[in-house]
Amino acid sequence: MHAEYEDLDSLLEIQRIDLMVMQLKKQRIELPQRIQVMRLLKKREEIQAKLEQVVELNKKADHEMTLVEDEDRLLAEKQLRAQEFIDASGSDYRSVESHSKEMAGMVKRRETLAQKMVSIGEQLAKIKGVRDQLEGAVQVSIAEEARLRSEFESHDTALADQVKSLNAKRAELMAGLPKNLAELYEKTAARSGGVAVGKLQESTCGVCRSVIDGGRLIELRASAPLGTCPNCKRLLVIE
């Protein structure tokens, strides 16, 4: 079919742009930060699940500590009162004896409570250590996510800008083509998934690589400078 040489150059340039745009779009979809953020969020969920368990343990230990402390405080008050009774009992030995027994029981119980407080305290310190570590890991993960997202944003914007300027160049080239040629290109591109035009190389289609045989080759050459590959139906520039 008839075509000016500069139109053929434009067609090949449009083709080059289209392939670059496809490549850039693929790059945008495959930006590594997408997967990195997804992995990061999954890992953070695991950390947060552990943290919830630790917070639960923390609450339990705190509650236990409160119970022990309350009991101890109560006993301390009772102890004081028993001592007052003893002091006020004078020669009432029975009263002194019974309050002394009571006192001894309370002292023993408070010793047990003191041991408990120490062991719960140690437990709480251990829990706090793990909790601090996990909370720190969550903070690090949040900061890392922000860093990845901003990195993604800048890469993605750069790629989008390239697509935009290539598309502007494409529109310019398209506008310079005769209408029928522009339409033929778009139709062929839509049908053939991106690659619409190639070059005839000797007797081979430059796109689908099929060898075009005698009669069809003569026919194709007769349509120079622009024909259609009999096999893949793409446009072929015949030099």
Ligand SMILES: [Zn+2]
């Ligand atoms: Zn072909």
